[in-house]
Amino acid sequence: MIMDDLDNEFRPTTQLEDYADFSDDTPTKVRKQSRLPLPRSFFVEPKRETGFHRSTRLCLERIRESMLHHRWQEAAQYMACYPQMIEDTTAGSAHHYKELIWRISTEILHHHPNSKMEDYNIIYEQMKHSGVKHYLLICLEHSFHLMLHGQVENAKRHISIAESWRHGKESACQIQTTKLIQAYRSLLDYVIWCDKKNNASGINLINPGSNQDLHNCFRQASVNLKEILKCPGVWDSFILSYVEMLEFYGDHEEAEKVLQDYAYDNTFPNNPNAHAYLYQYLQRHNASKRRLMNVLKILHMLVPSHELMLDYTFLLLDTEKHMKKALGILLDMLDFACWRTNMVVWDRLNNVIDQLQRGEDWKEVVAAKMAARKGWWPALHFTRFHATEDAEQRPELMKVKASLTKILCPDIKLTYSAGQTFNGDC
Structure with a gap:
């Protein structure tokens, strides 16, 4: 990703026309580049280039070469000089350079042997206040980095600041990013809730409502987690976190409704995980076999090779009338190489065929299933x-x-x- 951005930066763009010499001896229009895969020079210098642009271009070249050869100390030294590109007002794309500096700087720090948390914090804070185009995304990434290093409370503080950020029209343009910020803030509340739950005494866990501090964390986390289902998408981690908290407080009706909406809402993309989560929840709460099979039936249509198909065949084998269906599901699983050497699947297939052989038409049943195979x-x-x-x-x-x-x-x-x-x- 970083190298692609650098390659794009080195390619000649229409911005170079600003530096072209449009004298009487030159054409009035820039000739279009050939679409053929012709070799091109690594860098294309514009006809008229100031010393400032030349130095920053060469600096970026050195950064790219250093990163490609994993010379991170050298890349960091060059990178210390490149941010002056932000001060350039002639190119008209300062926000592009800001994003480039942000992403290259963090990439170097990820690989630099002597990088410290303070270095990350300095880079993130500098880039947050260099403009508004990427403010929310930088805040989100900063929170991720803090969370990965165990600073959950600090991560929540930074992401809460981003959640309350407003900047005129930019706030309206980034409404989707704002919703993502809110969702991740709630996920951090869930992480804090888990820590408090794990540290709570056994007496408090007998009656969860008696622990007010724990309950407050749940309320803070649930506000936005509950709203997620209003935004179609794949929200696995968020949904599971919310369901876990609802189960803890005994609100099984709401937990099941959340999972059903997540699995069956047609506005959401097809997500096999959603059906797997619903099945696992129903299984934990001793739902009827009919309900379990109805969930797995849809999962089979989405992913016939899913590991839960073993559960599906086990449920089907309880009733003799479902033997033909069980045969088809097992053969569907063996259509995929991931099950080719699985003893459980083959053994179950053998048992199903043994059961089918008790009927007179078993050969026709097997032949029909194997016809296309x-x-x-x-x-x-x-x-x-x-x-x-x-x-x-x-x-x-x-x-x-x-x-x-x-x-x-x-x-x-x-x-x-x-x-x-x-x-x-x-």
């Missing part, structure tokens, strides 16, 4: 390579798979056995 499924599971590998590393798995070859692929000649010749289409 004949052309590629054996090559995914039943080659000689798989046989050799399974025999050496997973002998129990090989026994189960070998017993299923003729059942799943009855019309295909194949030998799933180590050391034997592989015949047929697969």
Whole structure:
């Protein structure tokens, strides 16, 4: 990301036209660059360039080279000189240079062996007050950095300042960023709530409402966390934090409603995690099998390879009428390479087929499920390579798979056995 910004900075832009010599001997229009991937010089100097612009351009070149070769001390020395570019008023894009300085400075500090927290604080504070375009994002990043270093209260203080920041039209333009700031401030309140909960005595935890300090943290955190569902998006960490607090205070009805809205609101993007969280919550609170299966049914449509599909098949196996569905779900899982060597899936598939063989039409059922898989499924599971590998590393798995070859692929000649010749289409 940083290097892309630097490459863009070095590319000739329309701003260079300001320095072009528009004499009678030169064209009145700048010729368009070819779209062909022709080699270009690393830096393109404008025809007329002041000493100030030349020095800052060369300084940025040295910074780039130092970063590419991980010479962070050298990059820091050059970076100490480059911020004077902010003082340039001729280019008309000071905010671009401010963002470049902010991102390069923090990148250097991340890798510099002698960087200290004070250095980060100085950079962040300087960049916050260099303009208003990136104020909120810089505050948010500063809070992240403090939080990662265990300074949660300090991080909350900085992000609270950003939450109350107002600057005319800029505030209206950055309304989405403001909502993000509010959400993360509430997440920090949740972190503080967790610390207080972990430090509370057992007596206070028996009756959570009796701990007023803990309850105040919950109220502060819940204000904006509750509002998140009004803004479509992926808010996993925020939703889980809010639900955990609601569960702690025994508000199970509200917790379930939050998770249902998060999973089923059509204005939100499809998010498999939302359905997984709802299922796990219902499972914790002993919901009926029918409700659990309804949640997993939708999750299966979104992610047929999800690990919770094992739970889905387990629930389906409780009822004989769902055997065909369980077969389809297990085959869907084995369509993906991540389950190819999973003993639990293969063993369960073997059990399902054993159950199906009690009926007269079991061959037709299996054939219907395997019809679209004949052309590629054996090559995914039943080659000689798989046989050799399974025999050496997973002998129990090989026994189960070998017993299923003729059942799943009855019309295909194949030998799933180590050391034997592989015949047929697969």
